[in-house]
Amino acid sequence: MAFSLTYSTMFNPPAEMHDRFEAAAAKVRAGLGARHDLFIGGKDVKAASYARVTSPIDTSLVLGEFAEATVADVDTAVAAAKAAAARWRKTPVADRLAIMRRAADIIEERVYEMAAAVALEVGKNRMEALGEVQETADFFRHYADDFEANGGFDRKLPNDPLDGWVSTNRSVMKPHGVWAVIVPFNFPFALAGGPIAAALVTGNTVVHKGAPSTPWSGWMLADCLRDAGLPAGVFNDLGGGSDEVGKALVGHKDVGGVTFTGSHEVGMAIQRQMLAGKFPKPVIAEMGGKNACMVTKHADLERAVLGCSRSAFGLSGQKCSALSRIYVDQVVADDFIARLTKQVESLVVGNPLEKPVYMGPVATKEAYERYKALLAELAASGGKILAGGKLLTEGDFARGFFVAPTLVEAPADHPLFARELFLPILMVARVASNEESMSHINNTPLGLTAGVFGNAAEVDWFLDHVEAGVTYVNRPQGATTGAWPGYQPFGGWKGSGNTGCAIASFYYLPRYMREQSQTVVE
Numbered sequence: 001m002a003f004s005l006t007y008s009t010m011f012n013p014p015a016e017m018h019d020r021f022e023a024a025a026a027k028v029r030a031g032l033g034a035r036h037d038l039f040i041g042g043k044d045v046k047a048a049s050y051a052r053v054t055s056p057i058d059t060s061l062v063l064g065e066f067a068e069a070t071v072a073d074v075d076t077a078v079a080a081a082k083a084a085a086a087r088w089r090k091t092p093v094a095d096r097l098a099i100m101r102r103a104a105d106i107i108e109e110r111v112y113e114m115a116a117a118v119a120l121e122v123g124k125n126r127m128e129a130l131g132e133v134q135e136t137a138d139f140f141r142h143y144a145d146d147f148e149a150n151g152g153f154d155r156k157l158p159n160d161p162l163d164g165w166v167s168t169n170r171s172v173m174k175p176h177g178v179w180a181v182i183v184p185f186n187f188p189f190a191l192a193g194g195p196i197a198a199a200l201v202t203g204n205t206v207v208h209k210g211a212p213s214t215p216w217s218g219w220m221l222a223d224c225l226r227d228a229g230l231p232a233g234v235f236n237d238l239g240g241g242s243d244e245v246g247k248a249l250v251g252h253k254d255v256g257g258v259t260f261t262g263s264h265e266v267g268m269a270i271q272r273q274m275l276a277g278k279f280p281k282p283v284i285a286e287m288g289g290k291n292a293c294m295v296t297k298h299a300d301l302e303r304a305v306l307g308c309s310r311s312a313f314g315l316s317g318q319k320c321s322a323l324s325r326i327y328v329d330q331v332v333a334d335d336f337i338a339r340l341t342k343q344v345e346s347l348v349v350g351n352p353l354e355k356p357v358y359m360g361p362v363a364t365k366e367a368y369e370r371y372k373a374l375l376a377e378l379a380a381s382g383g384k385i386l387a388g389g390k391l392l393t394e395g396d397f398a399r400g401f402f403v404a405p406t407l408v409e410a411p412a413d414h415p416l417f418a419r420e421l422f423l424p425i426l427m428v429a430r431v432a433s434n435e436e437s438m439s440h441i442n443n444t445p446l447g448l449t450a451g452v453f454g455n456a457a458e459v460d461w462f463l464d465h466v467e468a469g470v471t472y473v474n475r476p477q478g479a480t481t482g483a484w485p486g487y488q489p490f491g492g493w494k495g496s497g498n499t500g501c502a503i504a505s506f507y508y509l510p511r512y513m514r515e516q517s518q519t520v521v522e
């Protein structure tokens, strides 16, 4: 079988991928420091100010100067998107699909260079970065295929059973107009590209706002879309605008809908804001997680250790899907915890662009400071640190935000089992039964991903009881992480997501449209 990169295949890529990544990374490094404008109405637009963005790997490495959007830029971008909306909506579906597929091809052509940039900007390792960019290309193709397979969501219904009249009926899904896409720092390419592709293919025009620490990814994506031939105004980029810019975008009277990906708190605030106007507007909110894994007394411990470690420490624990708590049956707990401790101690931390490195820095100074504060909290609250538990400051580590992957054992009622940490800190607790595990797993307002390692009967029972939108069984490639478009629909239950319909699922694209029933009597 030819190699196809996904988050489950990325652990064993062909050697050529490494060579190409290294060549691209050298090229990207040589071109650092450029100034990047906003992209509005099909043009590069100068901003009132520019922020110097540095790499979390080495804070003296200036990646570039990036335009800082203002609330006035929000107005300009929304006006450009509004002006382009009618024409884009009426662009023949075949032409829209062709542009989506061209965008996918262009992203794929640039995958190595853009992945090197993502690795420098976020601090994720080379395979995670390649995965993120490739995933974005796959989102564009997936949504184009899905829109096409559903006939553009335009369906003929039976004529009315009228004698002497011909009364035809149709259900037509129509776009909302201008769609805002607000993105978190951890997947600034894929979590921009996915919703942008969905909004565009369904006929909306888009205003995108990335996270303040990761504006480069959105800028690169804008470049791909421009080169794919998207008409002016159909896609607009506000860079990594501030939270205030995001708030102004959400509250703009001409924004018809929003896809927000980020924390639970901000996602809930945005939903309230979108309900507070004269009429409700749609919000797709993909929010935080507090993802758990159950390791039963029948688990294959070798698989469990690998899957748990990959999901807890990939991207330094900064995935919404990251594993942050394990409940292990007391019968196998000693063995499992000893093996997991050894595995965590063996993880290679360092410059994530280098081949052997599994874990890079945390992405921001804020995350670094929060890790430090959590160590103090753990020391005060009796968590037992089994591995890691320290800032890494020697040699080149001192240049960036490096911390050690950390494993902590504590009783299941320890407060850190309840909060999303979004850091490389994995909590483990011993339990007396699978029922006890499940009660802890479900005892959270969040419900994004969950995993289990156990036998067939335990797995059936787990899947029947667990309150999470994305589940993985006996998966060494990742106990709770690693969904890929077309293979694993990805969306949260409860406080982790508001639609019940996952990203890249059969039910996703209709969220970007509204239905019109059309009855025409001849």
Ligand SMILES: NC(=O)c1ccc[n+]([C@@H]2O[C@H](COP(=O)([O-])OP(=O)(O)OC[C@H]3O[C@@H](n4cnc5c(N)ncnc54)[C@H](O)[C@@H]3O)[C@@H](O)[C@H]2O)c1
Binding pocket: 182, 183, 184, 185, 186, 187, 191, 209, 210, 211, 212, 241, 242, 243, 244, 245, 246, 247, 248, 250, 261, 262, 263, 264, 266, 267, 269, 270, 286, 287, 288, 289, 319, 320, 321, 420, 422, 448, 492, 496
């Ligand atoms: N469910 C998912 O698919 C998913 C995926 C990735 C990340 N996340 C979650 O994202 C969080 C981490 O990302 P983050 O720290 O960037 O999240 P965040 O909520 O702080 O910010 C996300 C985005 O929202 C913007 N923003 C902040 N306040 C706003 C407001 N009032 N109005 C409009 N926009 C506003 C930010 O500028 C940023 O672009 C974690 O909780 C993680 O679990 C969820």
Ligand SMILES: N[C@@H](CCC=O)C(=O)O
Binding pocket: 186, 187, 318, 319, 320, 321, 480, 481, 482, 483, 484, 490
């Ligand atoms: N799609 C990624 C998570 C994205 C959120 O941060 C995964 O499935 O692990």
